[in-house]
């Protein structure tokens with residue numbers, strides 16, 4: 001049976017490279033993974049006052065993540081960190097305290113940038129934020145995708161062969177790792 005992966009995209013931009021990478025991964029993933037791509041449009045800011053009656057968009061987000069077997073974060077880098085919308089989604093998903101929707105789920109982190117360093121600062125921030133509220137984070141292979149600005153055609157299809165090779169290797173390793181952990 002396929003394992004479902006909540007692929008959480010850390011950019012709201014229509015032409016987001018992070019979203020295009022998530023879509024490319026869905027195409028390249030082995031049949032043992034089923035992708036649920038989650039974008040964060042309309043997810044309310046976390047406000048602890050609302051926890052007594054959580055907004056419907058928080059509940060929907062939490063339930064979507066909870067329904068999946070694994071989680072994959074695809075993040076851009078904003079000022080050497082992850083984006084604000086992704087941090088907000090992590091805050092929403094991490095609560096109520098002790099009931100994180102991410103808890104126990106095998107987790108992957110993919111950062112990207114049109115720049116040279118591949119958003120490594122964003123990935124490192126996630127590696128610092130997630131451990132108390134997620135499941136195990138896949139350590140190898142690591143993936144920081146640089147130079148993504150010329151990797152897609154005007155329909156959003158991945159055309160850069162070198163990037164496709166890296167994504168395929170990553171998602172195959174992730175699938176095998178999830179399979180091992182879920183046995």
Ligand SMILES: Cc1cc2nc3c(=O)[nH]c(=O)nc-3n(C[C@H](O)[C@H](O)[C@H](O)COP(=O)(O)O)c2cc1C
Nearest residue numbers: 011013016017018019076077078079080113114115
């Ligand atoms: C507020 C802001 C901060 C940024 N900071 C960084 C950065 O620290 N490192 C980097 O490589 N790119 C940075 N960028 C450029 C982003 O990598 C680029 O806009 C990218 O396309 C965003 O990801 P997306 O295509 O998924 O929306 C920044 C962009 C914005 C809007």
